Amino acid sequence: MNIKPNSKILLLIIVATLLPLALLLYPTIWVGKEKVQTPVSSDLWVLAIDEIDKAWRGNISLSDPLIKENCPHFYRENDDIPSELKSCRSEIFKCFFEGRKTSLKDKKKFHHLSINFKQISSSLEGKQPFVIELNIDENPLLLELNDNCRQVELPQGAYWGNHAVNIKERLWHTSGIRYFIDRFLVRRIDIREWLISMTAKDKAGVKKKGSLERLKNIYLAKTNDSIDYYAPASELLPNEMEDYCSFRRAEVLSSQVRTAITFHHGRETTEDIFTRPPSSNSAPHPFGVRKQKSPQFKAERANKKADADTCRLIFSKECREMSYYSLFPNSMGWSGVSELLGGPAEYVVNKKYPRKNLHPSSYYHSLDSTVHQAGKRVFWSGKGHRRIDFNFFTLPFFDKGVDSFDVGFRCMKVRLNE
Amino acid sequence: MIEIRGNIILAPVTEVHPLIKEGKSFSFDSPVGSYQKIIEWKKANLYSCLFYKVPIRNEQLGELIQIEGVKVCSLRNLKKASLKIEGITSLKIQDIDLIKKPRFKLRYNIEEKEFIKEYTFPFFSRENSLWAGINIYESTALGRDTSLVKEQVCRYGCKEDRSNNCQSCPSGHWTPFISLKCPASVSAICGLRECGGREQKACLRMTALKSKLTCEEARNYVYCSYGLDVNCLNNGDIICR
Numbered sequence: 005m006n007i008k009p010n011s012k013i014l015l016l017i018i019v020a021t022l023l024p025l026a027l028l029l030y031p032t033i034w035v036g037k038e039k040v041q042t043p044v045s046s047d048l049w050v051l052a053i054d055e056i057d058k059a060w061r062g063n064i065s066l067s068d069p070l071i072k073e074n075c076p077h078f079y080r081e082n083d084d085i086p087s088e089l090k091s092c093r094s095e096i097f098k099c100f101f102e103g104r105k106t107s108l109k110d111k112k113k114f115h116h117l118s119i120n121f122k123q124i125s126s127s128l129e130g131k132q133p134f135v136i137e138l139n140i141d142e143n144p145l146l147l148e149l150n151d152n153c154r155q156v157e158l159p160q161g162a163y164w165g166n167h168a169v170n171i172k173e174r175l176w177h178t179s180g181i182r183y184f185i186d187r188f189l190v191r192r193i194d195i196r197e198w199l200i201s202m203t204a205k206d207k208a209g210v211k212k213k214g215s216l217e218r219l220k221n222i223y224l225a226k227t228n229d230s231i232d233y234y235a236p237a238s239e240l241l242p243n244e245m246e247d248y249c250s251f252r253r254a255e256v257l258s259s260q261v262r263t264a265i266t267f268h269h270g271r272e273t274t275e276d277i278f279t280r281p282p283s284s285n286s287a288p289h290p291f292g293v294r295k296q297k298s299p300q301f302k303a304e305r306a307n308k309k310a311d312a313d314t315c316r317l318i319f320s321k322e323c324r325e326m327s328y329y330s331l332f333p334n335s336m337g338w339s340g341v342s343e344l345l346g347g348p349a350e351y352v353v354n355k356k357y358p359r360k361n362l363h364p365s366s367y368y369h370s371l372d373s374t375v376h377q378a379g380k381r382v383f384w385s386g387k388g389h390r391r392i393d394f395n396f397f398t399l400p401f402f403d404k405g406v407d408s409f410d411v412g413f414r415c416m417k418v419r420l421n422e
Numbered sequence: 423m424i425e426i427r428g429n430i431i432l433a434p435v436t437e438v439h440p441l442i443k444e445g446k447s448f449s450f451d452s453p454v455g456s457y458q459k460i461i462e463w464k465k466a467n468l469y470s471c472l473f474y475k476v477p478i479r480n481e482q483l484g485e486l487i488q489i490e491g492v493k494v495c496s497l498r499n500l501k502k503a504s505l506k507i508e509g510i511t512s513l514k515i516q517d518i519d520l521i522k523k524p525r526f527k528l529r530y531n532i533e534e535k536e537f538i539k540e541y542t543f544p545f546f547s548r549e550n551s552l553w554a555g556i557n558i559y560e561s562t563a564l565g566r567d568t569s570l571v572k573e574q575v576c577r578y579g580c581k582e583d584r585s586n587n588c589q590s591c592p593s594g595h596w597t598p599f600i601s602l603k604c605p606a607s608v609s610a611i612c613g614l615r616e617c618g619g620r621e622q623k624a625c626l627r628m629t630a631l632k633s634k635l636t637c638e639e640a641r642n643y644v645y646c647s648y649g650l651d652v653n654c655l656n657n658g659d660i661i662c663r
Contacts, residue, residue, distance in 0.1 A: 046430030046542040050523060053544065057553040092555060121488055124561075126528050129593065136558045139521075145432055146559035155554060163625070172642070177628030181598055253594035255614055355618045355625055356646050419595070420577060420610060 018127045042141045048110045052117055052140055052206040053147070055106070057405030060149050062086070062087030064100045075099035076131075076231070086332040088188065092153035093195060116143050122146070128158065130251045131201065151252075158183040158342040163264035163278030164286060167379060171284065176260060180421045181260055186414035188333065189343050189350065190248065191291040193233035195240070196223050198251050198419045218243060234329070238348045242386040246350060249415035257416045259354035259381065262363060265339045265380035266290055288377040290337025290344050291317060305370060310371045319346030320371040321403060325336075345376050348410035351384060359383045362394070368409065375399055385410060423524070424626075431543040433558050436469065437462035438546070440516075442526055454478045457487075459543065460515070460528075462495050466560055471495035472541075484510035490619075492513035501521040509533065520546065572613040579609035586610065599623040602640060603658035605630035607659055617662075624660045 065071075066083040078099055090096055110149045113216075120137040131151070138145045158178065165176040173400035199220055222239050223231075240248070242256070249255050268281030268290055287295045297303065299317040301372055303310065310322035310401040323331070323346065333342035350363040369375045383395040389408045394401070402409050439460050441448050450458055455457035455478050463470035469488040477484035488505035489495055497548040513530040517540075524546040528539040545558055568626045570590045572574055577596075580603055591612030599617060606629050617625040624644035635643070637654035646652055646662035653663045 015487075046540070049430050050431065050542065050544060053553060053556060057556055060555050114541040133559075146560040148557045150555045150557060162628070166645075173627075173645070175627070177624070179598075179629040181608060250614075251596070255595060353615065355615055355647060356645055359648075418596075420588055420598075420608065 023137060031401075037235065042143075044115070044140045044143050045110060047212055048108060048115060048140060050110050051110060051143070052138060055108075055117075056119070056136070056138065056147070056149075059097060059100060061090060061093030061153060062089070062093075062332065064090050064096060064187065064323050065417050066090070066096075068100065070102070070104055071096075078233070084327065084329045085234050085328055088154060089191065089193075091142070092126050092149070093193065093197075094104055094149070094151075095193075097134075097149070099250045110113075130253055131198075154187045157185050158261065158273055158339060159277045161269075161279075162281050163235060163260075163265050163288060164355065164379070165260035165263050165279075166358075167360065167381065174400060175281065176264075178386035182421060183259065184254075184267065184417040184419070185257065186254075186342050186416065189236040189347065189412040189414050190245075191234055191391040192223060192231060192237045193220065196233065198248050199224055199294045201251070209276075230390070235321055236240060236343070236348050236410070236412040240411075240413070241388075242351060245413045252354075252415055252417070254417040255417035256351065256353050257405050257414050259352040259357075259363075259398050260358060261416060262350070262352045263379050265337055265341050266363075270292055286378075288379060290339070290378070292334075300372060300376060314371055317345070318365070318376050319343075319348050319367055320373070320376065321369055322366055322371055324367055337372045343412075349384075351386075351411050351413045352381075356383065357381070359395075361386075362411070366402065366404060366410075427538065429541050431461070431463050431464045431541065432545070433463040434545045435461060435463045435468075437471070437544045438520075438543075442515060442518055443520065443653065445520060446515065446516050447518065449514045449660060450474055450476050450484075451512075455482065457496070457497055461543065461545065465491070465558070466659055469495040470537060471504065473497070473500075474510075477511060483508065484513060484530075486513070488530075507532070537542045573616060574607065574612045576612055577608065577610040579607035580604040588612070597623070599627045600629055600643060600660065601658040602635045602654060602660060604635065605632055605635045605640070605643060618645065618650070620650060620662060623660055624652055624662050 008161070020073040047059060065083060066078060067078040072079040072204045075202065078096060101119045107114045108117050110411045118139045120139065122135040123135055124133050124135050134149045136146055136147055136149060160178045160180070162175060162177045164174050166174060168174050199216060202216055203220070219240065240273050245256050267282070268287045270286035270293060271277055271280050281405065287293060289298045291297050291299070299314040303314050310320055312326065312331065314324055315323035316334050319328070319334050326356065335344045335346055336342040337344050346367055352361055352363055354360045362382045362384040364380055364382045380399060382397060382399055384394045387393050389411065394409065437459065439458060442460070452651055454476050456476050458474045460472045460474055462469055468491045470488070472485045472522060473486040473489070475487065486507040487500060487503045489499050490504045492499045492502060509532045512533045513528060514567055516527050516529055518526040525540060525542040525543055525544065528541065532536050544553065556568060570587065570592070572592060576588040576591055585609070588610050595614040596610045596612050597608050597614070597616040600607070608626070608629060611623070617623045624646055626643055627643055630643050637652065640654065640660050641652050644652060644660055650662040653661050655661060
């Protein structure tokens, strides 16, 4: 191309002017914009933490497409799981928020919210803290989410405890010791979390605590049939139950505390629990002061069979056809603890009478069975789940025609008052 | 003209002025010249707080002082103030909410202007917290000392000092017991259910409302495993044999 000399000078002037300009703009164009932190209003923080709190309390839909993508084993096409059972679960929380693009609206403006998960390794044995980094418009905030959704504290005071000939010896008092009881039986998903954590520790070279292979084969094996993670874990043996509770810095529920919450406390108000002894006429069920409040009594009176109302209080044999989750939380007593009568039989630790370690009321017994009462105890050898492993003494045994019996359990955390 | 600015304290609040706890709006009028601690919060073992120096009429104007990141939040650290608002003629605390969304408003006057500062502190107390399951993460809280071993005493009921380090027992497990010498208070040793068996301490059923017990009386407060009986030693220990 032939350029005239005048045009050459013009071109040179243009380049000379543009060059310094280009150099000035170079950092912003080529290096890229630096992330700008914009201050977040207090209302926005509260809004964001509210969302996290809601999800942590179990407000998560298991039929969400992100759950299907992140954790297909947790996906449920029709989510009928009660929020209490989904609450305080770090794995589900992660499955729900991983890769989720959330934005919050505050004063007509949209703000970008993201959640990152922090791996915290501590010298603490057992369950690790669950820490997340909440990010709003590039402002980070580290939050720890505590596993305290499904516990309730036993009010301080005097209660009925272990069976003894002398009624005075049945009495016990919390004496300033605090008992935090699991509201529900331990679930399969809880055991899964424990086993995964133990597997990770094995890989890290931490000392193994006995063989968990048996349980891993039940709970972690990948099979075609999807197991119901939210059903009570009923395949464990006593030492495994104790190991799981230790993982949560807790212990298996004692027979004494189980009796305290299954009898109605028998006093006029909850405040009276601290100052007055329990009534020797306490109703042998947790639903009301009077014996007449018992679902068995009511059903007998009304000449009716078990229905949703009675199943909501005692999940007996007749209830097995009904959906367990539609009646959840079932058998909730005055203390807030649920699944107290019916359901699977429950293992408890009895220091005074070691052979009275099973709460027998279960869904293997009909509604009218005498077994559905507070304070009943039978023996479980803990060696297996066959008929031969149980001794019901004079109480009616599990139903005929069944070879293997579910035994559930729950944990309690015991703390000292300062 | 009113200027409203909001502050959110994203840290656990350790102290709030007693008058604020009462929930009713009030003015800081007296004692004149005094420093009133309005609110204090903690972040990684360091404390921050907000003080108000009450004005002396016709003599001295009030001040709002914010101190941050000190070991103890007291007047000793006034020189380390990160924020100081001087010339305040009056200050009122209003719109207090301690339950639903813990917050209050500071309404103060400087010359002719009126200012409103809102403080929101969601991590107020565990029990009343908006979010009972959520805490600000503090890494210093970890690394629990697990130096205790099974059967080691982690709480001495008979001593004046009632503090305990039973959380440092392996897996956090401990067993309560009482002594004949001080049956009204709970002692504890590390270990899960380390009681009731042969030569073990007797298990606790309840503490006594007495200062001393005889061995016979002790039976009403402790128990042993089936087949064993309560025995007492000279040092006040109650064991099972």
